[in-house]
Amino acid sequence: QQQVKQSPQSLIVQKGGISIINCAYENTAFDYFPWYQQFPGKGPALLIAIRPDVSEKKEGRFTISFNKSAKQFSLHIMDSQPGDSATYFCAASYNNNDMRFGAGTRLTVKP
Amino acid sequence: SAVISQKPSRDICQRGTSLTIQCQVDSQVTMMFWYRQQPGQSLTLIATANQGSEATYESGFVIDKFPISRPNLTFSTLTVSNMSPEDSSIYLCSVGPGGYEQYFGPGTRLTVT
Numbered sequence: 521q522q523q524v525k526q527s528p529q530s531l532i533v534q535k536g537g538i539s540i541i542n543c544a545y546e547n548t549a550f551d552y553f554p555w556y557q558q559f560p561g562k563g564p565a566l567l568i569a570i571r572p573d574v575s576e577k578k579e580g581r582f583t584i585s586f587n588k589s590a591k592q593f594s595l596h597i598m599d600s601q602p603g604d605s606a607t608y609f610c611a612a613s614y615n616n617n618d619m620r621f622g623a624g625t626r627l628t629v630k631p
Numbered sequence: 632s633a634v635i636s637q638k639p640s641r642d643i644c645q646r647g648t649s650l651t652i653q654c655q656v657d658s659q660v661t662m663m664f665w666y667r668q669q670p671g672q673s674l675t676l677i678a679t680a681n682q683g684s685e686a687t688y689e690s691g692f693v694i695d696k697f698p699i700s701r702p703n704l705t706f707s708t709l710t711v712s713n714m715s716p717e718d719s720s721i722y723l724c725s726v727g728p729g730g731y732e733q734y735f736g737p738g739t740r741l742t743v744t
Contacts, residue, residue, distance in 0.1 A: 609673060
């Protein structure tokens, strides 16, 4: 089921730095690309999402960059904070269904 | 968004037994999904449960092992049958309120001994 490849597996960033997580997909039918944030013992929470008709979406400190031709998208977390330490999953879906998740990135923001 | 609750939050079960997990949503939703997340791993879709139709299972998951009910637009159950230690996982339900978004419940942490 893994149709979305995510990297890196883990990431350590200093407080105030930029965290960048990358994902790539193969299925050109995907038309919705969300990012989820998951804290230990909790369910994944929808963070930000993008459709393929735009190249970038920004919400606060979180930005998705989308490259349709390369079939890649990435999450940038600006001014990373220790509270951002969590596991991040990219995902892709089509037909409002069948969401496929990346393997996850464990982000640690050091104070 | 939607507020989703799951029961039980965690359980320890003996092999060979079955556990039914409940998912309750605070609003009517057409689409509900069940996922499995093994410790430290990603999420794998088990099945899609739409009210009024049979659940649709992903490759590798069968109805006899994971029967699903969807009696109305706010509730669903997933049963893990004849459990083995390999079924130890977090089981998550999610809902699609009508757009592209999916919102997840807190999960049920199952340990099979």
